[in-house]
Every structure is written in C-alpha cells, then in structure tokens.
Amino acid sequence: DAKTTQPPSMDCAEGRAANLPCNHSTISGNEYVYWYRQIHSQGPQYIIHGLKNNETNEMASLIITEDRKSSTLILPHATLRDTAVYYCIVRVAGTASKLTFGTGTRLQVTL
Amino acid sequence: DTEVTQTPKHLVMGMTNKKSLKCEQHMGHRAMYWYKQKAKKPPELMFVYSYEKLSINESVPSRFSPECPNSSLLNLHLHALQPEDSALYLCASSRSGGLTNEQFFGPGTRLTVL
Numbered sequence: 001d002a003k004t005t006q007p008p009s010m011d012c013a014e015g016r017a018a019n020l021p022c023n024h025s026t027i028s029g030n031e032y033v034y035w036y037r038q039i040h041s042q043g044p045q046y047i048i049h050g051l052k053n054n055e056t057n058e059m060a061s062l063i064i065t066e067d068r069k070s071s072t073l074i075l076p077h078a079t080l081r082d083t084a085v086y087y088c089i090v091r092v093a094g095t096a097s098k099l100t101f102g103t104g105t106r107l108q109v110t111l
Numbered sequence: 112d113t114e115v116t117q118t119p120k121h122l123v124m125g126m127t128n129k130k131s132l133k134c135e136q137h138m139g140h141r142a143m144y145w146y147k148q149k150a151k152k153p154p155e156l157m158f159v160y161s162y163e164k165l166s167i168n169e170s171v172p173s174r175f176s177p178e179c180p181n182s183s184l185l186n187l188h189l190h191a192l193q194p195e196d197s198a199l200y201l202c203a204s205s206r207s208g209g210l211t212n213e214q215f216f217g218p219g220t221r222l223t224v225l
Contacts, residue, residue: 034213043115043201043216044154087153098167099214101153 004088009106012082018075020105022088025069032091033064034099035073037084044087044101047073078109115217117202123223126192132220134185134202143185144214145177146201154201160185161207192224 005023012018024033035047048055048062050071055062061074075082087104115136124130134143142161146154159167160179174196176188185202199221203214 038154043203043218044214045216046213049213085153098156098159099154100156103153 004090004102006086006088006102006105008103009108011108011110012075012078014079014109014111015077018078018082018107018109020073020075020086020088020107021070022073023070024088024090027068027090029068033062033068033071034089034091035060035062036087036089036099036101037082038087038104039081039084047086078107080109080111083107083109115202115204115215117200117217117220119220120218121221121223123225124189124192125225126194128192129188129190131189132187132200132202132222134187134204134217135183136204136215137183138204138215139182139206140204140215141182141207142205142212143179144203144205145185145187146203146216148199148201148219150198158187189222192222194224197222197224 003026032049032051034049036044037047038044048057048060050062050064052064052068062071064071085104085106087101089099118133122130144159145157147157148154156169157171158177163179163182174191178186199219201219202217205214206212
C-alpha cells in the first residue's frame, strides 16, 4: 500500500471549515484514497473515499489533486464532536480488505 | 441495523487464563476483521475472514486464535497472553473483501493482561 503523510496535529475553531491534508506521492492508478476518523475510545468511523474525482457526502468533502499525489479532507462546519484522529489511507487494488493505518492527524476543534 | 457489537467492553485476565472476545454484525457483511490498537498508536490488522474462511493472518502469535462460526459472528480466543498484549481489540466488517467497500468498526474490547 502507498505510504501517506499527514501533519500530526491541527486546530480548528468551531463553525469554521477544517481542511486536513494528506500526501500520497507514490499512489498508483488503481489505488483509492480513504478517510477514517477515530474519536477518543471509540472504533474508527468511515468518512469518505475517492479514486480521482472530488467526492462529497453528508459528513465531508474529499478533494484529490489532478496528479493524485495529495488530497484534502474538508469538514465544512467543524463542531466540538469532530475532535478526533483523522486517518488518510491508500489501498492497493488486489490486496483485498486490508486497511493500513498511518499515524493520522489529531484535529482539535475549539470554541 | 448498521452496528458492529463487541463483548465484553472490558476484560482483565491473568497470563494463565483462557478467554474469548466476541463480535457480531447483522448487516449481511461477508468479510470480518480483527485489529489491535495499543495506546496512542493506530490500529493494526490481525486477521481477516472472507466468507467465513481465514484469508489474512498478519503473522499473529498462536496465543490468539480467531474463529468465524457463521457469517454474523467472529470470535477471538485468547490463551497464555502476555502483559504486552494489553490493548484495545477492534472488530470490523464490510460487504465483502472488495476494494471500495468501507469497513464498519465496533467500539472495541479493552483488554488488560496482568
């Protein structure tokens, strides 16, 4: 699986957009970008995934650069409940099922 | 029902004990997973079951023994564990072992080995 790089921590004011970056410069053409988050003492929660087009769902938006070497997860209006560790994961086609978690970004949303 | 349930929530055991962790889902998922998470570290995959057959074992010591008795249930049998095995054990499931199918995680069992 391609390696990902994320900043270890970020802060965001409540109500503002949180933009979480992820570098995956060695990603190959058939690898997807996944985002999960883990709120303290809970199991990880799926957020969104994409291949090359930008994606949006009720939780977040995923922006993938044209060369696919990086992506940004956007939480449009962060709340205190969004405080969590956010993991960017790239999955190789054919290695079915495996999620390899990196160290993630700890997002702290403050008043 | 979009939940993965795990029991017990907490478990304390001695090094000579035998215990089991249980995971259940009723979403019709045919892939189920065990992950281990040490404090302040990301989850690490241990085992994958696909259609009730073990498909991935990430070189886990034999003191951890997984079992998938049916498509809804996943067990992790524990025997002769060491204190360093203390961790949060997470179960997950997905529609199948395919590339784009997201995994749904349970809340985990927090295991302490004395």
